[in-house]
Amino acid sequence: MFISPMLLQTAPRPFSHSDFIYEPKVDGHRLIYSQQAGKVRLYTRHNNDCTRQYPEINGSTSALFPHDITLDGEIACVDPVTGAVDIEAVTSRLNTKRADKIRRLMERLPVTYVVFDILRYKSEDLRKRPLMERKAILASLALPNVHFGVIPYVEGVGEALFAQMQARAMEGVVAKRKDSVYETDRRSAQWQKIINWSYADVYLSGYKKSEFGWLAAVPDNRGKMRPAGVIEYGPSPEHKKAFYNVVKPLVTGEDRDYVYVEPRVCARVKMRNWTRAGMLRSPVFTEFIV
Structure with a gap:
């Protein structure tokens, strides 16, 4: 039962x-x-x-x-x-x-x-x-x-x-x-x-179209950006408004599900840990990094 x-x-x-x-x-x-x-x-x-x-x-x-x-x-x-x-x-x-x-x-x-x-x-x-x-x-x-x-x-x-x-x-x-x-x-x-949260600084490289979610990216060992997951929790309405205003001129393309932007906005997230594949596990936005 x-x-x-x-x-x-x-x-x-x-x-x-x-x-x-x-x-x-x-x-x-x-x-x-x-x-x-x-x-x-x-x-x-x-x-x-x-x-x-x-x-x-x-x-x-x-x-x-x-x-x-x-x-x-x-x-x-x-x-x-x-x-x-x-x-x-x-x-x-x-x-x-x-x-x-x-x-x-x-x-x-x-x-x-x-x-x-x-x-x-x-x-x-x-x-x-x-x-x-x-x-x-x-x-x-x-x-x-x-x-x-x-x-x-x-x-x-x-x-x-x-x-x-x-x-x-x-x-x-x-x-x-x-x-x-x-x-x-x-x-x-x-x-x-x-x-027991871990913390990481990531770059925001895009966002979901149909529901809230920011794409996160981090530099790889060659200095190029690689995907690191999706941030779905944490930002206030003010944070979201600020992000969308800033990235309008940074859009590089889109597909059915996502809009992609130049990864210039940096954010700190808290998370459970890194997965073996190098992805953020359960990331939560905490603040923008200036």
Whole structure:
């Protein structure tokens, strides 16, 4: 049974408070694990069934829990060389549908289901119980195999944990109020994410025609500009107006989807990281660079 996952608000900065626990933010994709009558179903946060993509945890190659259960967590892949969580490997696993390819990827890119909440257990809906009660139930469970793990947490010291995540170049921290119930109808301030952003300076080389989006470019190792992604979030209406006024005389061409301009306007963006292909991951505009 699918349960829509609780969504987080974004905190502007790290904070510490005795009413909160703090968890490392895992750089993977959200996954709802549902086991009913000995049958497992796995769902993404948007209710897409991804059961067959993960034999390690779907019961086909592993033991089951002894009772019906619904869990919330993240699917993660860990680079065997660096120990870093690899979001591109997770994406590869999620997008692979053929059984033979899935079997091969299980060997090369095994996944771990990092569990942080329990929503149903033994036919009881736990979502109205306080978070710390749910955590206690979760901690008491025997996990089916080594591909399951439970996220650790600390109490009260969010800034200290965030500093550790920065030092390890991890994605950030999730802050959760200890008495929070599990909400599914809106983003809740009871759960907040604090992202460990990276920053980069890029040149704006064009814009989308049908909806908002600025094309970003960066110099390559020969000094020429190469595409680096699309910036879709961050600028205010004033920023957008200023950009379009400045680039009118800089237009060099267009196609069905984009207008291209000389890359003379420089902007700073915050992002999750660089992809292996050299693209900005989830860039957000912060300011123009003069």
